[in-house]
Amino acid sequence: GIQVEQSPPDLILQEGANSTLRCNFSDSVNNLQWFHQNPWGQLINLFYIPSGTKQNGRLSATTVATERYSLLYISSSQTTDSGVYFCAVEPADSGYALNFGKGTSLLVTP
């Protein structure tokens, strides 16, 4: 099956710092999404981005489908950004399930 690798696995930032999270995937995809899992366990959809670039406030994402990677940028981080960030992809040849990476655990300190 498709492999989804996220890096770094853990990240500690001071409030106000910027960061880049990476997602590599091993095969062609129909769908790529970035999620934030907050400390209460909820999965919040950040971006649906199978290709191209999108921005939403302090967050932006870029997917280069031909090179099979996606980047999530967090600027001016806040303590509320803490949690786990997941990249999930839907393979182009079997579009019935999202395959999740192991996530990047982010802690933003005051």
Next chain:
Amino acid sequence: EAQVTQNPRYLITVTGKKLTVTCSQNMNHEYMSWYRQDPGLGLRQIYYSMNVEVTDKGDVPEGYKVSRKEKRNFPLILESPSPNQTSLYFCASSLSSGTLYGYTFGSGTRLTVV
């Protein structure tokens, strides 16, 4: 507000006592699915449904049942829960699958089986 609603949010039950976790979406989505999340194993798909009366197994279907009698509802049934089904469960929906649409997830159901 467009959303996927799961109930209950938290549930503690005993081994063997049948339970149902409900999932409802108000977006007229055709595609719905269930995932479970476990430490070290990540999120794995249990069952999915492409439309009313159409369901199929995901990666970890053993011990679970689902039904899709109405478009908006997709309940997850544990006929005889066991402790290894203690997990965080998510329901998700999408307008379609595999064709350029994103998934919306419910808030999760934390199940403990003792």
